Amino acid sequence: MSEVIYFLGMRLEFWTLFLAIIAIVFTGLKDFIIPAIFKPNLKISYFPKEPYKRAGIVIYPGSNLGAFDRFKIENIGKSIAKNCRCQIYSIKNKEGKEIDLRGFPLMWASRPDSAENFTKAERLNIGPGESEFVDLAHMRSDNTTKIFFNSYHNIPIGMANNIPIGENSIKIIISGDNFKPYFANFKIFEGLDISGFKIKLLGVKRK
Secondary structure: OOOEEEOOOEHHHHHHHHHHHHHHHHHHHHHHHHHHOOOOOOOEEEEOOOEEEEEEEEEEOOOOEEEEEEEEEEEEEOOOOOEEEEEEEEEOOOOOEEEEEOOEOOOOOOOOOOOHHHHHHHHHEEEOEEEEEEEEEEEOEEEEEHHHHOOOOOHHHHHHHOOOOEEEEEEEEEEEOOOOOEEEEEEEEEEEEEEEEEEEEEEEEOO
C-alpha cells in the first residue's frame, strides 16, 4: 500500500490541486481580467494652431520650407498603449473617388528618422498620461500644388507620398496590440496659406 503524504494537515495531492487552481486564477487575472479593467484609452485631437500646426520648418537645409499639420494622440487610460501605429485607411477626393494610399504609414513627429528599420520606427508605446504627435500632412514651398505625407526614411513602399491639393476626406486608423483600433476622420479643404492647410477633425470612432 502506498504511503499517503501530508503537509500542514492536507494530503499532498490536494496541495498540488490547490496550487494549480491558484496558478490558473493568477494567469486569468494577469492576462484577461486586469487588462480588461485597466486598459489604455486614447484621445485624438486636432486644432488649427500650434503645436498642431508647425510653419516655417526647413525640409532641406538651405532650400525648401514646409508647414506641417499634426494631430495628437493622448493616453488617458490606466495602462500602456502598446505598439501603436498610424496608417492612412482611406482618402476620397471632392467627387468621392478613392485615392490609392490605403496602408500608407504616417510618421510619428518624435521619430523623424527610422535608422535601419522603418517597421520598428512605425510602432511605439504610449504610457498613461503621455501623448505623441503624428504628422498628418505638410506643404512644401517648392511645390504648392500637392499635399505631402511623410514616409519613413524615404523607403519606397509602392505608393506615392502626395496627392493633388483640393478638398479631400482622410480616414486614419490608429491601432495597437492591446486596444481596438480608432478611426479619425479629417477633411482637408482646398487652398493653403503660409501656416499650411485648412484641416478639420470631423470625429473619432472605434472599430
